[in-house]
Amino acid sequence: xxxxxxxxxxxxxxxxxxxxxDALCGEYDKGNKAVIHDISEKIxxxxxxxxxxxxLLSELKLTHLDLLCSSESYNSKSLTNxxxxxxxxxxxxxxxxxxxxxxxxxxxxxxxxxxWSNKKLIIDSDGNAFTRAKIIKSEANDDPLVINTxxxxxxxxxxxxxxxNPIPETIRQIAFELLESLRGVDLNKESKLHFKI
Numbered sequence: 214x215x216x217x218x219x220x221x222x223x224x225x226x227x228x229x230x231x232x233x234x235d236a237l238c239g240e241y242d243k244g245n246k247a248v249i250h251d252i253s254e255k256i257x258x259x260x261x262x263x264x265x266x267x268x269l270l271s272e273l274k275l276t277h278l279d280l281l282c283s284s285e286s287y288n289s290k291s292l293t294n295x296x297x298x299x300x301x302x303x304x305x306x307x308x309x310x311x312x313x314x315x316x317x318x319x320x321x322x323x324x325x326x327x328x329w330s331n332k333k334l335i336i337d338s339d340g341n342a343f344t345r346a347k348i349i350k351s352e353a354n355d356d357p358l359v360i361n362t363x364x365x366x367x368x369x370x371x372x373x374x375x376x377x378n379p380i381p382e383t384i385r386q387i388a389f390e391l392l393e394s395l396r397g398v399d400l401n402k403e404s405k406l407h408f409k410i
Contacts, residue, residue, distance in 0.1 A: 220273070220407075224400045227269045230255045231395060238388050241381075249381045252388050253352035259391070260329050261350055270325070274405035280328040280394040281320035283386065287333045294365055295336035296379045298386040301367075309367040311377055313386035317393060328390075334383060337361045345387050352384060 218226065234255050237248045259269045270276055284297035299311040323332065328345065335343040338361040351358045358380065366374045 218272075220401070220404060223269060223273050223406070224404065227259065227273065227400060230259055230269065231392060234388050235392055238385065238392070241385055246381060249384050250352060250355070253349050253384055256349050256384075256388065256391060257353035261346070261353075272406070273400065275400065275403060276325045277405065278325060278394070278398070278403060279322040280325060281390050282323045282328055282332060283314055283316065283319045283321075283390055284332055284334055287336060294338055294362075295333070296365075296383070297332075297334045298383050299379060308371070311367075311379055311382055313382045313389060315386070315389050320390065320393060335360065335379060338363045338365075348380060348383060349387065352380065 234252055237252045237255070240248045241252065262268050262271055270278075285295075287295050287297060296311060298314065300314050301309060302312055303309050330344055330346045332344060333342040334345060334348065337343070341361070343358065343360070348358065350356075360380075362376045362378070365377050365379070367377055
């Protein structure tokens with residue numbers, strides 16, 4: 214039987230999901246890369262509508278909120294791969310690597326639908342586009358994305374060329390955007406869900 218939560222319970226559940234994501238991001242930043250799956254599951258609960266359930270934001274009627282986006286704009290005339298949320302940095306110990314930006318100054322407001330379903334974050338070597346929704350649902354459901362990374366070789370500290378996997382750092386950046394978007398928002402007041410006592 215389906216449990217129906219009232220508005221205060223839904224707001225509390227959303228707040229708890231956000232706290233959990235924040236804590237998991239702290240773990241990820243300390244080197245525990247395994248938590249990226251848990252971060253994805255919690256983001257999916259907040260955003261993903263399915264045939265079986267509505268997302269927390271949909272339940273609370275919060276989809277009118279703008280969300281903060283840090284992705285570069287994709288130029289369809291570009292002949293190179295595109296990784297819009299990450300920055301390329303060189304570190305003595307690791308060599309070249311892609312990292313989440315985690316920079317509040319780079320954030321701009323976009324609509325919920327654009328942020329979740331439309332904005333292209335990754336374009337692979339075959340021209341396949343990957344949105345936040347596609348990336349998060351794939352990771353949360355243990356359904357690996359098929360990304361052609363043939364053009365994504367970087368040189369590590371030893372001079373060896375390796376192919377990068379942009380998904381974990383991209384998910385980390387998505388979590389950063391989400392947390393920054395809802396930081397300071399009065400979820401109870403913003404919710405269009407009516408609550409009867």
